Amino acid sequence: MHGFSEENERLAQQILDYALDRMKLDPVPLDGPKTYDELWQAVGETITASGIGGERALQLFDDVLSRACISVDHPRNLSFIPAAPTEESTLFDLVVGASSVYGGSWLEGSGAVFAENQALRWLSDLAGFPSEAGGVFAQGGTLGNLSALVTARHAANERRGSRPQRWVVACSADAHSSVEHAARVMDIDILRVPSDELGRLTGADLEAALVGRDADDVFAVLATGGTTNYGVVDDLAGIAQVCRDRQLWMHVDGAYGLAGLAAPSVRALFAGIEHADSFIVDPHKWLFAPFDACALVYRDPELARATHTQHAGYLEALVGGEWNPSDYAVHLSRRARGLPFWFSLAANGTAAYETAVEQTLTVAGQAEDLIAALPFVELVRPRQLSVLVFRRIGWTPQEYQDWSESLLKAHFAFVMPSRHGEETVARFAIVNPRTSREDIAAILETMA
Numbered sequence: 001m002h003g004f005s006e007e008n009e010r011l012a013q014q015i016l017d018y019a020l021d022r023m024k025l026d027p028v029p030l031d032g033p034k035t036y037d038e039l040w041q042a043v044g045e046t047i048t049a050s051g052i053g054g055e056r057a058l059q060l061f062d063d064v065l066s067r068a069c070i071s072v073d074h075p076r077n078l079s080f081i082p083a084a085p086t087e088e089s090t091l092f093d094l095v096v097g098a099s100s101v102y103g104g105s106w107l108e109g110s111g112a113v114f115a116e117n118q119a120l121r122w123l124s125d126l127a128g129f130p131s132e133a134g135g136v137f138a139q140g141g142t143l144g145n146l147s148a149l150v151t152a153r154h155a156a157n158e159r160r161g162s163r164p165q166r167w168v169v170a171c172s173a174d175a176h177s178s179v180e181h182a183a184r185v186m187d188i189d190i191l192r193v194p195s196d197e198l199g200r201l202t203g204a205d206l207e208a209a210l211v212g213r214d215a216d217d218v219f220a221v222l223a224t225g226g227t228t229n230y231g232v233v234d235d236l237a238g239i240a241q242v243c244r245d246r247q248l249w250m251h252v253d254g255a256y257g258l259a260g261l262a263a264p265s266v267r268a269l270f271a272g273i274e275h276a277d278s279f280i281v282d283p284h285k286w287l288f289a290p291f292d293a294c295a296l297v298y299r300d301p302e303l304a305r306a307t308h309t310q311h312a313g314y315l316e317a318l319v320g321g322e323w324n325p326s327d328y329a330v331h332l333s334r335r336a337r338g339l340p341f342w343f344s345l346a347a348n349g350t351a352a353y354e355t356a357v358e359q360t361l362t363v364a365g366q367a368e369d370l371i372a373a374l375p376f377v378e379l380v381r382p383r384q385l386s387v388l389v390f391r392r393i394g395w396t397p398q399e400y401q402d403w404s405e406s407l408l409k410a411h412f413a414f415v416m417p418s419r420h421g422e423e424t425v426a427r428f429a430i431v432n433p434r435t436s437r438e439d440i441a442a443i444l445e446t447m448a
C-alpha cells in the first residue's frame, strides 16, 4: 500500500487518462441521481478484507458512480449555484492532492500559503481593503460566514465592557440560510430586517430597525453581496454608514456574488464594500475553481488571530509563524485548497477572469431579453448579476416540478424550481462561461 509499485504506475496512467478524458468531454454528460437499490445492484460491496484493486475501483467509479453524480459544470446546469472550474484549476487540484501539503501553518506549508495569500490579495484589492488585510481559504461559505461572525463577536466582547444576555446579528430577510446555521452554532439571535422591493437590505431600513431597539445587543451586520435566490446586492454603502455610526462589525457575504467585483459592468453595485470589516467569496461558485474553497478576508486579521488561534503544548512551536492559515477560521488541519484557484489565476491572468465573469453576465442579459420576449414567462424581479428568477405564467407547483424532473431525466438540463414568497418559480444561476444564449433559449422553449 505504501511504496510505488509497477501496479501503481499502471494505475497512475489510468487515473490520468480518466482525468484527461473527463476534461476533454464537450459537453460533459449531465448524468443524474440513481436510487440506492440501483447503485447496490450495479456496484455491490466494495470494502473487503483483501481489497478489489485500484483498477476495479476506478472502473466502478467511471462506469457507475460518477454517472450517478450530476455534473456541476454542465453548461445547462443552472440549479442552486453550479460551478465551472477552469482546466488549469482542475489540473492543479490533482497536483495539490499529490503533493501532501499541510496548509495549516507557515512552518509546514509556507510556499503554499504564500501563493494562496497572493490570490487572497487580488480579491482583497478588488474589494478596496487595505494592504494589511488578509485571511484564509476556508472550506465553504457556511464556514466562512461562521468564522467571520465568531471573530466579530469576540471583538465586540473585547471592546464593550458589558455583555448582553444574547448577542444579535442583523441581516436581511434574503440572507443565506448559513446565517441561521451560524446563529445556532454560536447560540445568538438574528434580527431579520425586511428587504426592499428589489430584495435588498438598505442602510435606511437597517437604521430604522436598530433605532427601535432598547438593548445594545447587536454586534454585527451581515450584508449580502449577491443573494443566492435573486443575485441581488444589498445597499453596502448605506449599511457601511450605519455600521460606522454605531460601531458594528460589517461582514459581507459575497459567497456567490462578489466575483462580480472582477467585472467592470457590475462593479459599482458593490460600492461600500471597502468599508466592511470582513467578506467572503467562494471561488468554487463564480470564480471557476473546483470545490471547495471560500476566500475569507479580514480588514484587521489580528482580530481573527486573537479569536481563532488554537493553543496546545504540541502547537506552541507554530505560534508566531509568518502567517498560519489555521488562525483565521474555525479549523486547524487544512488542505491548501486555495491553490487550484491561485494556479489558474497565475496561469491565465486576472484579465481572463474579468472576461469570463463578463461572459456569464452577457448571457444572463440575453436570458433576460429572451424572457421579456416570450409571452409565457416573466421575470419576478429585475436582474442585477447572473441569477434570474421568473415565472411560467399559469403553471402550478407540480408543473414546475414535473418540468424540472423531465429535463433532468432526459439529461438535457438541470433547472430546479425555487420560491418567490409563497409562489413556486423557475430560476437560472449562470456561472459557467460555456453556457450560451442557445442553451437558455432551448431550455425556455421546453416551457412553451
Ligand SMILES: Cc1ncc(COP(=O)(O)O)c(C=O)c1O
Residues within 6 Å of the ligand: 081, 139, 140, 141, 142, 143, 145, 176, 178, 224, 226, 227, 228, 253, 254, 255, 256, 257, 282, 294
Ligand atoms: C450567499 C451565500 N452565502 C453562503 C453560502 C454557503 O456557501 P457553501 O455552500 O460554500 O457553504 C451560499 C451558497 O450558495 C451563498 O449563496
